[in-house]
Amino acid sequence: MSAKTIMIQGTASHVGKSVLVAALCRIFKQDGYRVAPFKSQNMALNSFVTRDGGEMGRAQVVQAEAAGLEPSVDMNPILLKPTGHASSQVVVLGKPVGNLSAMGYHTDYAPKALAIIEGALNRLLAANDMVVIEGAGSPAEVNLQEHEIVNMRIARMAQAPVLLVADIDKGGALASVVGTLELIAPDDRARVRGIIINKFRGDISLFQPAVKFLEEKTGKPVIGVVPYFQGFRVQEEDTIPEDRSRAELVEEQGWVDIAVVNLPHISNFTDFDPLEDEPDVRLRYVSKGSNLDEPDLIILPGSKNTIGDLAFLNRSGLAAQIVEFYRRGTPVIGICGGFQMLGRELNDPLHTESEIPRLDGLGLLDTSTTFAPEKITTQVEAEVAGSGLFLCETSDNRINGYEIHMGRTELAPDVRPAFTILVRSGEKVFFPDGAVSPDGLVFGTYIHGIFDSDSFRRRLINTLRRRKGLEPLQASDTLLVHEQRERDFDKLAAVVRSSLAMEKIYGLLGMEGPICHG
Structure with missing residues (x-):
């Protein structure tokens, strides 16, 4: 020793x-x-x-x-x-x-x-x-x-x-x-x-x-x-951050309100720390009994029991609220399990994650997910492939992240992926990831860590700012995650x-x- x-x-x-x-x-x-x-x-x-x-x-x-x-x-x-x-x-x-x-x-x-x-x-x-x-x-x-x-x-x-x-x-x-x-x-x-x-x-x-x-x-x-x-x-191990009043938000600059759905089996909520740390973002975790209020963006996070958590959304009424907010023009993003919930259906014939063999999804994306025993765990490099509200292609559209999932998601023929994975575990590939809705208001991805990308995160927030009639902030005024x-x-x-x-x-x-x- x-x-x-x-x-x-x-x-x-x-x-x-x-x-x-x-x-x-x-x-x-x-x-x-x-x-x-x-x-x-x-x-x-x-x-x-x-x-x-x-x-x-x-x-x-x-x-x-x-x-x-x-x-x-x-x-x-x-x-x-x-x-x-x-x-x-x-x-x-x-x-x-x-x-x-x-x-x-x-x-x-x-x-x-x-x-x-x-x-x-x-x-x-x-x-x-x-x-x-x-x-x-x-x-x-x-x-x-x-x-x-x-x-x-x-x-x-x-x-x-x-x-x-x-x-x-x-x-x-x-x-x-x-x-x-x-x-x-x-x-x-x-x-x-x-x-x-x-x-x-x-x-x-x-x-x-x-x-x-x-x-x-x-x-x-x-x-x-x-x-x-x-x-x-310093990122917590497994404790959802308390809802902060964010008194430091600069009122003259304005701010955007992002609601993350706090699922019973929420996983990798640290994905959203970079959003919460931005000076012009109010990020809230919304649970059963909480009010979604009037968010500028709704995020469905990852889950270790996706079908079980989707059943919770249905029972709690949150699923119906999310769909209604989308119909009123509120954008929705799903990460990993949240991406799976956004589709038409989730199937678990081998009971990989749940005792429920099948459940209808929220239907905001034309996708179908089936769970399998093999788990995908890999680091990835990807680029934006979709279009719409958040997925505009620019000269700086690369992201780094990682996948942890046991589901395989199929896209309908006319559905465009959100990203293209170019590197997986150090090997060059060309693999579609996620999906984006035809109107561009909804997208989902299997990639964790997309908000660690300073340029992607700032473009997303500035898009929300413009929708509220606020001027975009320059990157020099905002967060650089690694630093x-x-x-x-x-x-x-x-x-x-x-x-x-x-x-x-x-x-x-x-x-x-x-x-x-x-």
């Missing part, structure tokens, strides 16, 4: 483990080390496709970007994608191996996965100076401890000291720390070498008595108190570095500290 290791575990889910791992990856990179993230098992519907076609959790992709590395499935060897009640698709080293119930996975498959996890971890250890490991949920889930493969068992495998994170913004942070340490085995308790309090608001001096209490009660040092940071974004993400990683690193006792963390790693500054 060549690389040093450290592990971030939490007192519960959503305490900020993923973001703190990303912060440490950027800090160690800035300090001159080659560092990689690792999470043995991730349960998430936000996923990504690597250059070689492997599927992995989006959180580890973000952490890899923070570390300055290309994502690898070794960073997340086991990915669980929930498909319904107490069942998930199991993705191992980037490839799906089938759907398993929660009981079947924990008792039968998880123990067999340890060798796969250890192999992936060892490859990262051999290629890096250090590996920052993320746990999942809480190590104190006594009902899961016997079969878990993501918390203390991995800490022991990696010989990693553990930092325990609690979210004080939710309340009960002190009790959760004390209770977690009480419920884990003595040997694992000894492996916890420090405590991090996350998402703190207010005057830090008023929290010092709590720090003293925790250290005296647990015998563990509080390594730092991280503030609730605002003003920059913004790099700035946000640096801002995150600065906040976390100033909040944690980094000299103590280096001490836990057995290292003297930075080898360079920058």
Whole structure:
């Protein structure tokens, strides 16, 4: 074992483990080390496709970007994608191996996965100076401890000291720390070498008595108190962003309103982060019981259970609302599963995704989708092929993205595709993707990440602006996705570095500290 290791575990889910791992990856990179993230098992519907076609959790992709590395499935060897009640698709080293119930996975498959996890971890250890490991949920889930493969068992495998994170913004942070340490085995308790309090608001001096209490009660040092940071974004693992009022929208410039339908099995909602970060966009996630209001654009996102989520749209009345808005002239875009829902029909004869064998689609595109067991996971380069409201062909009409889908969609003879895929997994191809309606108001695509393209995204937003009688904004006044993400990683690193006792963390790693500054 060549690389040093450290592990971030939490007192519960959503305490900020993923973001703190990303912060440490950027800090160690800035300090001159080659560092990689690792999470043995991730349960998430936000996923990504690597250059070689492997599927992995989006959180580890973000952490890899923070570390300055290309994502690898070794960073997340086991990915669980929930498909319904107490069942998930199991993705191992980037490839799906089938759907398993929660009981079947924990008792039968998880123990067999340890060798796969250890192999992936060892490859990262051999290629890096250090590996920052993320746990999942809480190590104190006594009902899961016997079969878990993501918390203390991995800490022991990696010989990693553990930092325990609690979210004080939710309340009960002190009790959760004390209770977690009480419920884990003595040997694992000894492996916890420090405590991090996350998402703190207010005057830090008023929290010092709590720090003293925790250290005296647990015998563990509080390594730092991280503030609730605002003003920059690091992509979340699996939490829909709260609807923001966007007070910073510039009224004199005006803004456009985009409604994303929040499906029960929504996947890859990070597709829409670049839209939300634009200065003239109000992006909302609309759920059952929510009002679509009067959006300038409706987006149907990806789904891990497309037919099930389409049935939800029908039951909730959202399907009828979407069709009615289209008839009144509101444009609609579908990504992956959302694209499939826009068609005439969806067929699942082998019950690949659902127990429902067939369901009528929204009928906004003349297409038919049939699900199949084989999963397509590939990075792509494409160009605009369709026409209409958003798909005008220009000198700069290339996009990069990735596909993750199990359906095959057939277009009626007179339907034009939205894009043409020119490169798939590094090989030149010429393959149609998606579809666009004859009136140009509706288009769908299998390609995730199309809004990461700065020029395509800005043209789309400016088209919406013109429809509202607003002047278009110049690209120089708006977001550049890659540059913004790099700035946000640096801002995150600065906040976390100033909040944690980094000299103590280096001490836990057995290292003297930075080898360079920058």
